[in-house]
Amino acid sequence: MCADTPDYKDTLHLPETDFPMRAGLPNREPDWLARWEKIGVYNRLREKEGRKPFTLHDGPPYANGHLHIGHALNKILKDFVVRSQQMMGRDARYIPGWDCHGLPIEWKIEEQYRKKGKDKDAVDVVEFRQECRRFAEGWIDIQREEFKRLGVTGNWGEPYLTMDFHAERVIAEEFQKFLMNGTLYQGSKPVMWSPIEQTALAEAEVEYHDKESFTIWVKFEVVDDKGDLAGANVVIWTTTPWTIPSNKAVVYGSEFSYGLYEVTGTPDECWASVGDRYILADKLAGDVFTRARLDDGMYKRVRDVPADELAGLSLKHPLAGAEGGNGEWDDIRDFRAADFVTDEEGTGFVHCAPSHGMEEYELYRDLGMLEQVITYNVMDDGSFREDLPFFGGKYILSRKGGEGDANKAVIDKLVEVGGLLARGKIKHSYPHSWRSKAPVIYRNTPQWFAAIDKPVGDGQDTFGKTIRERALTEIDNVTWTPKSGRNRLYSMMEARPDWVLSRQRAWGVPLTCFVKKGALPTDPEYLLRNEAVNARILEAFEAEGADAWYKPGAKERFLGNDVNAADYEQVFDILDVWFDSGSTHAFVLRDRADGSDDGIADLYLEGTDQHRGWFHSSLLQSCGTNGRAPYRGVLTHGFTLDEKGNKMSKSLGNTIVPEEVVKQYGADILRLWVAQTDYTADQRIGPEILKGVADSYRRLRNTMRFLLGNLTGFSEDERMAPAEMPELERWVLHRLAELDERVRKGYDAYDFQGVYRSLFEFATTDLSAFYFDIRKDALYCDGADSLRRRAARTVLDILFHRLTTWLAPLLVFTMEDVWLSRFPGDEGSVHLQDIPETPSDWRDEALAAKWAGVRQVRRAVTAALEVERREKTIGASLEAAPVVHVEDDAVRAALGTVSFEDICITSGVEITGDPAPAEAFRLPEVPGVGVVFERADGDKCQRCWKILPDVGRHAHDAVCGRCDAALG
Missing domain, CATH: 3.30.2320.20 (Class I aminoacyl-tRNA synthetases (RS))
Incomplete structure (x- = not known):
């Protein structure tokens, strides 16, 4: 530019905004949190009248540690739902909650005791429970602040806790409904048992990991005088040698082809001898002989052994007659067909220890033979009873959860008595306690169950006569997101056994019932069913909490004058914590003023593991007491993996901690990661992924900064009606109408990824790379009152209100930053706004x-x-x-x-x-x-930089006609 050429920069309408290009989220977000708390945003939203309620019921996390990335994903998704429903005109209520009872917390207190050399059993149970309560309280405060830091809105001042006195009272009351409607019973059957934690476990408390197990092929000799079958051996295969001392039977498949095989030769080291005869499934015989180190030429098939011939055989236990066995295994073993036998692996025969296997248990239960086959050889700690010959005091697991000495002892004894044909090891998926991480066993113990196939005696026959029938009916009355969740829960509910309600622990809500001394569990008078007694228990729990059950004189206090206390025993097992969390609908949705108007949640939202956890137990519990599901909708999300798709593990060093992400990037970047992912599948997260998220965030932030910079000084006097606008602006309005429909449908369908993608593509492609790029010239260079500039500014204002409210549920801090940059004030917030309604006549397909x-x-x-x-x-x-x-x-x-x-x-x-x-x-x-x-x-206009023939021919030097008019 020549020295005498005027500088027209100051005459341009350049963007003006204090909205920073660099977000500085880690440092600035806490100020917005404090502001929202100060102005009471959540409570102010509740004051909006005439709005249809929407309740997302919070699945309670355990109060026993810092948050992991899965917690963050879950709570952020919940926040997306609550905020989007609120901004679309609902009264969206969210009461955060915590699961406070049970083994995760009790385990922590026991760990503290062990470090101090303190004996838990020497501590008064109420004192122990109080320590558990204090531990939970401390973690609730920590987790609450960690959740709030993620920008999650809700009634944080009044969360629900399963250990609140009213909650404990309602949990006991819900249990009493099972007591009174006839579905509660005490039974002795195999349940998953943790020897380390010494309690029964539910399926939802178990996770599966690879485990190396001993595997053995064991001989059961035919004792009948049956010609060439006399003295032959039926061979079984098992991966649990420790169950052999509890064997009571062997079963076979009636449809399989079996043969009699004879050993004709042996290698140097082998437990088989020439002339030995074995009965095996033909399909599996070759593999069995290979395991026994016998080559093809060392055995021959003698003949068929049809199922009707098998049916006439009797077998003896391999330890029968062993010196020192004291007759423990001398009884003849039962031998019959069963439909759970397969010929896919093993030998075609299955050894039955009904005390340690559910299929075997059910077989002999249905035959009415449980008294003959149930054993009590394994104690609470996973050791054999002291008086069990050869194996007394041996442990299935070590005290730290590793391999104990029981399996080796059983195998060695079988070798000694000649009962073993082969042995080896196998690596397979095996159930472990998700708390102690130690393997679990199936063990027959007396437990309390809710019968799910027994008619419920409460008169609600319209929902189905049994809990299972009610649950299966209700599943199809629920909206599932994704839809595959329906099939998963339905199949689980179809196949599940009775619900094990009892746990042998101390920290929880007790099974508030009494049993008659001397009566059998099958006797009608075994369980005390007394409304007056129940009422006294509930009154005490409301005032004192569940600790009242454990205080001296509790039995006499609760039984009162109605019942002779000397005739009854008090039950001290505690309820499965899944019963606690499954009952939350009653003390949160039903009992709280800010719960649900009809006691049913619009949505339950948790990870896919909760099909067998909270979704499952809540459905069972509510169907047992109310005859219906506690939810209208269920949404499930996947798990978080590292960038390579591997499961996160501290040992691998690939964990992503929410707190660290927030410190480095800010919570909005973590929220944006959630918005960008397909939560219905497993999600990946890691440093490189977060860098990509931060980059897309910057692009979106620049779009918002452009809006703010070009809306400075905008007033209603500038606003133009759509009909007066140029086509380009009317095209933008059309796109907004399309997007409004897409956003609302997306939020209603919980399709946050779809909503965000649509908005991001609109902001970066339609706006930044197209509309903004074109209209910069008019916004900067047109006269202040030009129709084109007024139209553009009107559209920018419309864009501002829609983009901020559309994105506010996802990017809570950034949209607040954008809003307050334009509308500063002590009481304002974008989160007090609704998404504006969009006129239908903005749509113009032509x-x-x-x-x-x-x-x-x-x-x-x-x-x-x-x-x-x-x-x-x-x-x-x-x-x-x-x-x-x-x-x-x-x-x-x-x-x-x-x-x-x-x-x-x-x-x-x-x-x-x-x-x-x-x-x-x-x-x-x-x-x-x-x-x-x-x-x-032409020449270059020194104001707008266009090259036009008329530049320099106007009153103002070196400008075009349009700029000359703008300069006045």
């Missing part, structure tokens, strides 16, 4: 179709100019005035009705229907369009 064609031609032009820029022919697109050859008459006509040079950001453009010359630039994806580059004719 206009959209026209502009789709315009944008296609623009793509060809900008691509042609990019070639010239790369070749240094031009420095900026305003130096060009291309000739655009368009074959399509309709598209060419459309281009003639718009300022196509402005749309292409060139100083001029010529549209022609003439055939494009050979040298014209063509873009393959835009057929029928050719672009010939031409330089713009």
Whole structure:
């Protein structure tokens, strides 16, 4: 620029905003949290009247440690739901909760005791329970602050806790409903048992890991005088040698082909002898002999052994008659067909220890033979009873959860008595306690159960006569997201056994019932069912909590004068914690004023593991007491993996801790990661992924900064009606109408990824790379009152209100930053706003179709100019005035009705229907369009930088006519 050329920069309407390019989220987010708490945003939203309630019921996390990335994913998704429903006009209530009872917390207190050399059993149970309560309280406070730091809204001042006195009272009351409706019973059956924790476990408390187990092939001799079968051996295969001392039977498959095999030769080291005869499934015989180290030429098949011949055989236990066995195993073993036998692996025969296997238990239960086959050989700690010959005091697991000495002792004894044909090891998926991480066993113990196939005696037959029937009916009355969740829970509910309610621990809500001394569990009077007694228990729990059950004189206090206390024993087992959390609908949704109007949640939202956990137990519990599901909708999300798709593990060093992400990037980046993922599958997260998220965040932030910078000073006097606007602005309004429908449907369907993708693509492609790029010229250079600038500013204001409210549920801190940058004030917040309603007449499909064609031609032009820029022919697109050859008459006509040079950001453009010359630039994806580059004719306007013929011919020096008019 020459020295005497005026500088017109100060005459431009350049963007003005204090909204920073760098977000500084880690440092600034806590201030917004404090502000929301100060102005009471959550409570102020509850004051909005006439809104339809929406309740997301919180699945309670355990109060026993810092949050992991799975917690963050879960709570952020819940926050997306609550905030989006609120901003779409609902009264969206969210009461956070905590699961406070049970083994996770009790285990921590026991660990503290062990470190101090303190004996838990020597501590008064109420004192121990109080320590558990204090431990939970401490972690609740820590986790509450960690959840709030993620921007999660809710009634944090009044969360629900399963250890609150009212909650404990209601949990006991819900249990009493099972007591009174006839579904509660005490039974002795195999349950998953943790020897380390010395308690029964539910399926939801178990996780599966690979475990190396001993595997043995054991001989059961035929004792009948049955010709060539006499003295032959039926061979079984098992991966649990420790169950052999509890064997009571062997079963076979009635449809399989079995044969009698004879050993004809042996290697040097082998437990088989020439002449030994074995009965095996033909399909598996070869593998069995291989395991026994016998080659093909060392055995022969003698003949078929049909099922009807097997049915007549009797077997003896391999330890029968062993010296020192004291007759423990001398009884003849039962031998019969069973439908759970397979010929896929093993031998075609299954050894039955009904005390340690559910299928065997059910077989002999249905035969009415449980008294003959149930054993009590394994104690609470996983050791054999002291008086069990050969094995007394041996442990299945070591005290730290590793391999004990029981398996080896059993194998060694079988070798000694000649009962073993082969042995080995196998690596397989095996159940472990998800708390202690130690393997579990199946063990027959007296437990309390809820019968799910017994008619419920409460008269609610319209829901189905049994809990299972009610649950299966209700599953189809629930909306499942994703839909596959329905099938998963349905199949689980179809196949599940009775619900094990009891745990042999101290920290929890007790099974508030009494049993009659001397009566059997099958006797009608065994369980005390007395409404007056129940009422006294509930009254005490409401006032004192469940500790009242353990205080001296509790039995006499509760039984009162109605019942002779000397005739009854008090039950001290505690309830499965899944019963606690499954009952939360009663003391949260039903009992709280801010719960649900009908006691049913609009949504339960947890990870996919909760199909067998909270979703499952809540459905069982509510169907047992109310005859219906406690939820109308269920949403499930996957698990979090590292960037390579591996499970996170501290030992691998690939864990992502929410607190660290927040410190480095801010909570909004973590929230944006959640918004970008397909939560219905497993999600990946790691340093590189977070960098990508941060980059997309910056692009979105720049879009919002452009809006703010160009809305400075906007007033209602500037606003224009859509009908008065240029087509480009009306096209933006059309896109907003489309997006409004997409956003609302997406939020209602919990499709947060779809909502975010639509908004991100709109902001970066339709706005930043198209509309904003085009309208910068009008916004900066047009006169303040020009119709084009007023229209653009009106649209920017409309965009501002929609983008901030559409994105506020996802990016809570950033949208608050954007909102307050424009509307500062002590009481304002974007989170007090609703998404604005969008007029239906903004939709204009014909206009959209026209502009789709315009944008296609623009793509060809900008691509042609990019070639010239790369070749240094031009420095900026305003130096060009291309000739655009368009074959399509309709598209060419459309281009003639718009300022196509402005749309292409060139100083001029010529549209022609003439055939494009050979040298014209063509873009393959835009057929029928050719672009010939031409330089713009004229001088450069020193205000808008367009090159036009009229520059310098106006009152103001070196400007074009448009800029001269703007200067006045």
